Structure formats: C-alpha cells, structure tokens
Amino acid sequence: MKTSEPIGKAKRIFCGDCRLPFRSILLSSTFRVSPIVIRCWTLGACRAVALRRWVRRSTFFVDMTEAIFFDAVGTLFYLTKTVGDHYALVGREVGLTLDAQQLDRAFFTAWRRMPPRAAIDGPRENDDKGWWRELVDLVLDEVAPSLGELDRDNFFEVAYEHFAEAGVWELYPEVSDVLEKLQPRYELAVISNFDGRLRFILEQLGISKFFAHIFISSEIGADKPDPEIYRRALKFMNLKPDQVLYVGDDPDRDWKAAAATGLSVFELDREKNSLRDLLRIV
Structure with a gap:
C-alpha cells in the first residue's frame, strides 16, 4: 500500500486493497516498511474485520496453520x-x-x-x-x-x-485461483459426505491436483456433522486441531461440527464472502 497524509514526522498507512487506514500504525524511524506495499493480509484493518466476521475461534493464528480442509459441494463447486x-x-x-x-x-x-x-x-x-x-x-x-x-x-x-x-457440476469462479495460491503454503484436503464419485468430479473439474488428501465419509466411516470425521482426518494427517483451518458453507455440518472438534472455521456464506477472502486472512 502507499503512504499518505503526513502527520508531524510520521505518515498514516492506507490499505492498498480496501483503502481503509490502519489503526495506530505510523511510519517512524523505528518502523520501517520494506517493501513499501503492505497488503491487508499482513497488517490491514480489513483483515482484522474479516477474522472477526468469518473465522470462528478467537485463538486462530495464521502462523500455526499448516493445513486447510475444504468441504466440497457448495464450497468448491455447485450443481x-x-x-x-x-x-x-x-x-x-x-x-x-x-x-x-x-x-x-x-x-x-x-x-x-x-x-x-x-x-x-x-x-x-x-x-x-x-x-x-x-x-x-x-x-x-x-x-x-x-x-x-x-x-x-x-x-x-x-x-x-x-x-x-x-x-453436471461447475466450479465457483474463484476456486482454481485461490487453491493455486494456497497450495504452496498449506497442505490442502477435502472432507465431504459425498461418495466415491467425488474423486472423478474433482479430476474432471481440474482441481484434484491441489489436494493432498480427499476424505469421503463412507470411506472414513463417519459422516458430518459427527466430529469423528474431522478427528479421523486429523489423525491420518498427523495434525492437531489448532493447526487446521476448515472451510465450509453449512452452518451445522461444517461450522458447528468442525468447531466442536477444535478446528478454526472459515464460515463461507456466498451472499457475504467467497473463498477469495481466505487470501485476506491466511
């Protein structure tokens, strides 16, 4: 982002994405910015808003996240x-x-x-x-x-x-781009109540390559909203709950169930946000 509005010997910093000013962040001799452009997902006020609005669990820390789990239908693709x-x-x-x-x-x-x-x-x-x-x-x-x-x-x-x-299925428009940006930084997986057809669908939609694991309820022996499906996925990947961010669109099967397992949850509601907002918080 660009700096503007000199205030004495300091300058206010504005977010290059949403244009909101950062709160209580001033450039001074003890605060150096390199490079000059700082994005929302680093220090932005709008990132903090996104965290409060869409991520369940106040103990969510980006530095602890090693994996992101995704729901399938309604999250990645739709009829x-x-x-x-x-x-x-x-x-x-x-x-x-x-x-x-x-x-x-x-x-x-x-x-x-x-x-x-x-x-x-x-x-x-x-x-x-x-x-x-x-x-x-x-x-x-x-x-x-x-x-x-x-x-x-x-x-x-x-x-x-x-x-x-x-x-029969179509990707949401931002999905491929978001997964491509996330994959180098996180281990990605799908957790779904779908069945074995899901692998073929993900392959045909061109996104199976982004996922290290695909957990299907019938294969894992537990269905959402039973928290056991999340516990078994964590065990298989040798992860702790606080190392995973879960992304889904269903308040009961996704949000409540994953949170009950101890996962941080990105509450996807396509009337209010999209997967692109993930890039603002991770």
Whole structure:
C-alpha cells in the first residue's frame, strides 16, 4: 500500500486493497516498511474485520496453520441446475415425465428425513449406493408413488451415473485461483459426505491436483456433522486441531461440527464472502 497524509514526522498507512487506514500504525524511524506495499493480509484493518466476521475461534493464528480442509459441494463447486431439473432430465432418459419443481421439493424433504449414520470403525463397504437408493425411493414415493420396481431401478442407476458427470457440476469462479495460491503454503484436503464419485468430479473439474488428501465419509466411516470425521482426518494427517483451518458453507455440518472438534472455521456464506477472502486472512 502507499503512504499518505503526513502527520508531524510520521505518515498514516492506507490499505492498498480496501483503502481503509490502519489503526495506530505510523511510519517512524523505528518502523520501517520494506517493501513499501503492505497488503491487508499482513497488517490491514480489513483483515482484522474479516477474522472477526468469518473465522470462528478467537485463538486462530495464521502462523500455526499448516493445513486447510475444504468441504466440497457448495464450497468448491455447485450443481449447474436444481436437483429437480436434473432428476426430470434423468426421468426423460428412462421414458418418464416428472415435474422438476415437485422433484426438487420432494428431494429436500427426503434429504431432511434421512437418518444420520453412526460412525463405525472402518469403511462402509458398498454403502454409498444403498444410501442414495433409499433417498431416491423417498423422492419417487412422493412424486410417482405408482412407479414399478423396474422403473425405479432404471431411474436410480441412470441418476447415479448422471451425477458423476463433470458437466453436471461447475466450479465457483474463484476456486482454481485461490487453491493455486494456497497450495504452496498449506497442505490442502477435502472432507465431504459425498461418495466415491467425488474423486472423478474433482479430476474432471481440474482441481484434484491441489489436494493432498480427499476424505469421503463412507470411506472414513463417519459422516458430518459427527466430529469423528474431522478427528479421523486429523489423525491420518498427523495434525492437531489448532493447526487446521476448515472451510465450509453449512452452518451445522461444517461450522458447528468442525468447531466442536477444535478446528478454526472459515464460515463461507456466498451472499457475504467467497473463498477469495481466505487470501485476506491466511
């Protein structure tokens, strides 16, 4: 940032990014700045605001952070259309006419009804498709209760493959640039309740190369919001909670659960911030 406004023998410093003045920071013979440009993430007032606003845990210190864990859906990438739109498209592929809005409402009702799975000692073998099949059956019970078993089987199999296609998902615009800047400085990992399709999706979206580890709930034997999923990831990477910053968009599955494990949490809310704001605080 550039200095301005001489005050006696000192000068006030203004942030080169947000133009806010630093608080109680003056250039003097005992305070040397090299190089002249100082960014928000070093000493800026707006960095302090970002820390207070978006990072849970007052004991967060950048110097202690060795790794950053990311949620997947809603944090790194998103569906190109609504779930209902995609289910209606799948329906047309198997010869069914289904209403997208009804499907969307039924999906989120079914999602809330799905019971949480207790943590187990090892991976859940072949459990991913079983969980999704149960959810899809709840959706179809609501929108097409008379649908026969064969049609349900066809719908589910096509839907399961459909959501593994990269074209169904899209990166948030800042993701690649942010990950590229963070990777040289931190060990990056993903923690997600998705399933084995996640690795293919990350590869197709061009960001799998940034992550040292990808932790999938069915493979690790614990689901969010159970703090056990975070504890197992920490153990695998030989890290302590205060060495990790977690980034996610869900208040319950991400923010509360990760904080309960002792992680610092960047509370992603895309109406208020983005992953680019990470670069202001780490």
